[in-house]
Amino acid sequence: MGKYLEMIRIRFLMMLAYRTNYYSGILIYSINIGAYYFLWSAIYGGKENIQGLSITQMTTYIAVGWMARAFYFNNIDREIAIEIKEGKVAVEMIRPYPYLNMKMMQGLGEGIFRLLFFSVPGMVIVSLVFPVDLSANAETWIYFFISIIFSFIINTQINLLAGIATFFLFNNDGLIRAKRVVIDLFSGLILPLSFYPMWAQNVMGYLPFQGISYIPSMIFTEGFKGSQVFEGLFNQAVWSVLLIIPVYVLWTLAKRQLVVQGG
Amino acid sequence: MQNIIDVQKLRKEFKSFSSRSGLKGAFRDLFTRNYTIKTAVDDISFTIKKGEMVGYIGENGAGKSTSIKMLTGILTPTDGKVVVNGMNPHKEREKFVKTIGVVFGQRSQLWWDIAVQESFRLLKKIYNVPDQQYEVHMKDVIETLDIGPLLDKPVRKLSLGQRMRCELAAALIHNPPLLFLDEPTIGLDVLVKLKIREFLKRINEKYGTTILLTTHDLSDIEALCERVVMLDEGKIIYDGPLKELRENWAEGKQIQFQFSEAAALEELQILTKEHLVVWEKGESDLIWVASVDSDETVISGVIGKVTAAKKIADLKILEISTEEIIRNIYVEGAVRHG
Ligand SMILES: Nc1ncnc2c1ncn2[C@@H]1O[C@H](COP(=O)(O)OP(=O)(O)O)[C@@H](O)[C@H]1O
Numbered sequence: 001m002g003k004y005l006e007m008i009r010i011r012f013l014m015m016l017a018y019r020t021n022y023y024s025g026i027l028i029y030s031i032n033i034g035a036y037y038f039l040w041s042a043i044y045g046g047k048e049n050i051q052g053l054s055i056t057q058m059t060t061y062i063a064v065g066w067m068a069r070a071f072y073f074n075n076i077d078r079e080i081a082i083e084i085k086e087g088k089v090a091v092e093m094i095r096p097y098p099y100l101n102m103k104m105m106q107g108l109g110e111g112i113f114r115l116l117f118f119s120v121p122g123m124v125i126v127s128l129v130f131p132v133d134l135s136a137n138a139e140t141w142i143y144f145f146i147s148i149i150f151s152f153i154i155n156t157q158i159n160l161l162a163g164i165a166t167f168f169l170f171n172n173d174g175l176i177r178a179k180r181v182v183i184d185l186f187s188g189l190i191l192p193l194s195f196y197p198m199w200a201q202n203v204m205g206y207l208p209f210q211g212i213s214y215i216p217s218m219i220f221t222e223g224f225k226g227s228q229v230f231e232g233l234f235n236q237a238v239w240s241v242l243l244i245i246p247v248y249v250l251w252t253l254a255k256r257q258l259v260v261q262g263g
Numbered sequence: 264m265q266n267i268i269d270v271q272k273l274r275k276e277f278k279s280f281s282s283r284s285g286l287k288g289a290f291r292d293l294f295t296r297n298y299t300i301k302t303a304v305d306d307i308s309f310t311i312k313k314g315e316m317v318g319y320i321g322e323n324g325a326g327k328s329t330s331i332k333m334l335t336g337i338l339t340p341t342d343g344k345v346v347v348n349g350m351n352p353h354k355e356r357e358k359f360v361k362t363i364g365v366v367f368g369q370r371s372q373l374w375w376d377i378a379v380q381e382s383f384r385l386l387k388k389i390y391n392v393p394d395q396q397y398e399v400h401m402k403d404v405i406e407t408l409d410i411g412p413l414l415d416k417p418v419r420k421l422s423l424g425q426r427m428r429c430e431l432a433a434a435l436i437h438n439p440p441l442l443f444l445d446e447p448t449i450g451l452d453v454l455v456k457l458k459i460r461e462f463l464k465r466i467n468e469k470y471g472t473t474i475l476l477t478t479h480d481l482s483d484i485e486a487l488c489e490r491v492v493m494l495d496e497g498k499i500i501y502d503g504p505l506k507e508l509r510e511n512w513a514e515g516k517q518i519q520f521q522f523s524e525a526a527a528l529e530e531l532q533i534l535t536k537e538h539l540v541v542w543e544k545g546e547s548d549l550i551w552v553a554s555v556d557s558d559e560t561v562i563s564g565v566i567g568k569v570t571a572a573k574k575i576a577d578l579k580i581l582e583i584s585t586e587e588i589i590r591n592i593y594v595e596g597a598v599r600h601g
């Protein structure tokens with residue numbers, strides 16, 4: 001356990017060393033949120049609510065979605081791809097720890113850093129400028145935090161899959177880029193899933209992506225009520241466990257190739 | 264004494280795939296791919312005892328790194344048996360790797376962006392080293408390698424020599440009984456090399472650390488190892504004391520004459536026709552080298568004849584260098600015994 005905490009700490013320090021890179025990031029996120037706010041204001045026109053969400057809930061949904069993204073988003077897919085290409089993963093085999101767990105911890109260190117230095121100040125700025133409704137309800141906050149931990153787990157497992165795929169694809173930059181677009185679209189970051197046509201909603205119900213952004217954002221805006229909250233969390237928990245299977249299978253195949261062919 | 268490393272008929276083959284040409288070829292590649300098999304390590308057997316320092320030498324592509332990777336559990340053998348520290352490196356990976364230290368000269372194992380001491384701290388946690396042991400042991404390592412002033416610098420800001428010393432310290436944080444070094448001195452200047460050699464000698468004496476060292480720099484081996492294992496195209500062509508290698512191969516001596524006036528080959532050959540001598544011209548007409556057997560009568564005979572007939576400015580008797588011996592061995596392809 002100590003080694004995992006240490007790894008999180010180290011990654012946190014690394015991010016801190018490059019923190020100036022993040023100030024511009026806060027600005028970009030704020031501009032993004034602002035653009036969506038004006039877009040939605042125009043769409044709402046005088047309407048009270050659309051698909052059960054008021055304009056304030058909508059703004060909050062967008063703001064929270066982006067700020068949560070700062071926490072669950074990480075670059076470990078690309079890092080793994082680079083480490084595979086450079087032959088570093090082979091050398092990692094001489095360390096007495098499971099490589100993927102260590103990678104996940106690095107992602108977590110990165111996430112915690114951004115949550116503190118990016119999401120929190122970003123959220124303060126955004127809520128001063130736009131009508132964002134931060135819930136006063138402690139329970140909502142607790143469910144939201146549980147939910148973004150699941151977001152992190154699901155998103156990171158998908159990142160692990162994309163990274164490990166480098167072993168089998170000559171060049172998977174394209175795959176990694178496509179994966180990002182798919183996640184931004186299908187997770188509900190840009191548009192709440194309830195706005196998609198019914199058939200698309202049905203399809204997405206069978207995919208893990210809604211657990212990344214839609215569910216925590218709906219919990220935070222209190223768009224989910226009562227049992228919907230628990231259904232959402234349950235859905236996330238199921239995917240967090242289910243995704244272990246493909247990660248495990250792909251990693252086992254990758255390790256076999258690694259030890260037989262030297263990467 | 265117990266064997267730390269026991270390798271029997273160890274073999275590693277790599278498949279290298281080639282692509283067929285054209286669209287049709289690419290389509291066929293989807294189902295069956297052409298490949299050739301490259302045998303990087305070819306049925307080698309050897310054992311290493313506790314406390315030995317062994318030099319593992321061979322030209323580029325001889326299979327040194329591939330052997331080390333199998334011994335450290337990074338690669339699985341195609342065939343054969345490997346027992347290191349009483350374990351199969353693959354079967355018990357996490358337990359096994361705690362008992363070894365590894366340095367790859369061409370690959371950094373430290374974290375690039377953070378201070379060296381942060382890497383050390385992380386490794387200390389990873390290897391579960393108790394504070395007490397860490398303090399005592401690492402203080403010594405840091406002093407001997409003289410890396411104290413480097414500890415708060417990020418690895419990317421270190422020179423190669425500085426980085427290499429830190430890598431070595433990092434590989435020893437858990438004070439492993441067995442250390443693998445793959446080309447640890449590659450690209451380093453002489454002073455750093457000397458420091459590293461001194462350090463290795465010291466930990467070998469102090470802790471009885473067994474060391475297996477690959478290099479193509481023979482001066483490392485001469486400074487450190489009594490035993491060498493020599494590899495060529497995946498096969499062991501010599502395994503024994505360095506001293507014996509020298510004796511068997513450097514049977515001869517070289518006598519270098521520097522004459523006051525130019526000499527010619529025929530002239531010298533006629534002068535020494537009673538002895539078995541091979542004459543070679545040195546850098547100029549004035550310098551000639553006679554290769555002879557290490558036999559007193561021959562040596563003094565040749566010197567006597569030549570000095571009696573010609574004026575001499577300088578005279579040297581040279582041992583054949585290990586470098587030259589190794590080159591001879593590779594040229595002849597196998598080791599002469601006895
Ligand atoms: N992963 C690999 N795939 C295919 N061939 C390899 C691989 N690794 C090494 N080889 C080949 O095996 C031989 C031995 O390589 P190596 O062990 O790296 O030699 P050395 O370390 O002695 O220079 C070389 O011919 C090399 O090209």
Ligand SMILES: [Mg+2]
Nearest residue numbers: 327328329445
């Ligand atoms: Mg090598």
